[in-house]
Amino acid sequence: MCIFIFTDRQERDEETNYNLYYFSDFERHNAEIAAFHLDRILGYRRIPPVAGRLVDVVKEIKDVTTDRKLARTFFASPVGNECFYGQCSYYCSTEHAVCGRPRDLEGSLAVMLPDLSLARRKTWRSPWRRSYSRSKLAKWETEPEYCSTVKKTPPYDKGTRLVDFIDMVILDFLMSNMDRHHYETFEKFVNNTFLLHLDNGRAFGRHSKDEPSILTPLKQCCRIRRSTWLRLRLLTLPQYRLSDVMRASLSRDPLHKVAPLLAEPHLTALDRRLKTVLGTVSRCQKEQKRNDNGEDVFYEDTASLKDVAAPSG
């Protein structure tokens, strides 16, 4: 079972228009693929596997679908490419169609999570959610002490929820994803579980600009898993440079032969942003030494990881 995203709206080396708000940005199939690889390289593994595919929209969709309504949205464009727009409440009209060249269309394919009847999921609103308005600011943007309130609020007051959230923030800053308004967990595990990093289609929109506001939770909370910090430092070493590891990893995707999944400037941006993340952690360490308030920047989790990594028998 799988979930598809199709896009033909942006070339790989094209940047999102600077006058577009993040909530009007397109969703990109290559962003979903690249996000999966990055999440894995960071050691999180919280994005279900995503791979690229070239799909013949006639042979593999139009001719085989049992959905008559979907089939009726196919048409030939003026230059003879095969297009369709599907069914949805917004943006499902001739003007918003996706088109093959002439029938081949790039898409991303995600492993489908267990059905909701088997494994219910809970949706959580991000405490650092952006205001989806052009004029209003969110609370975290005006209150420097915002994190001290969040830290006292369940589920962020116990266990690993806060540092798991920070892990996601780092992923989002590296790929410049401003669209993380919610996240999901499996309900059965209550508060004691990992976060699913779904919906990454708006990442990798711009490479020439970083978005410092995405890092606000790390800046305000000054808290990070020790294991994450160690991994990030590893990815700055010449032999494990993040951009190189990403390039190598992405080259194994089936769509690589059509075009590299991330243009070089996006890979360069990853190294630059990684330095910013580590710089933020260093600043936290210095501040905490000065204040000596007994708290620590690092959430110590490497002892438990050693147990996991230890050879058995």
Ligand SMILES: Nc1ncnc2c1ncn2[C@@H]1O[C@H](COP(=O)(O)OP(=O)(O)OP(=O)(O)O)[C@@H](O)[C@H]1O
């Ligand atoms: N791999 C997956 N398997 C099963 N369900 C998934 C998977 N990925 C996403 N979903 C579900 O599909 C729904 C829509 O996904 P997603 O959030 O990526 O789309 P979206 O159009 O960006 O939505 P929104 O406008 O809410 O941000 C969500 O409810 C999510 O839980």
Ligand SMILES: [Mn+2]
């Ligand atoms: Mn979305």
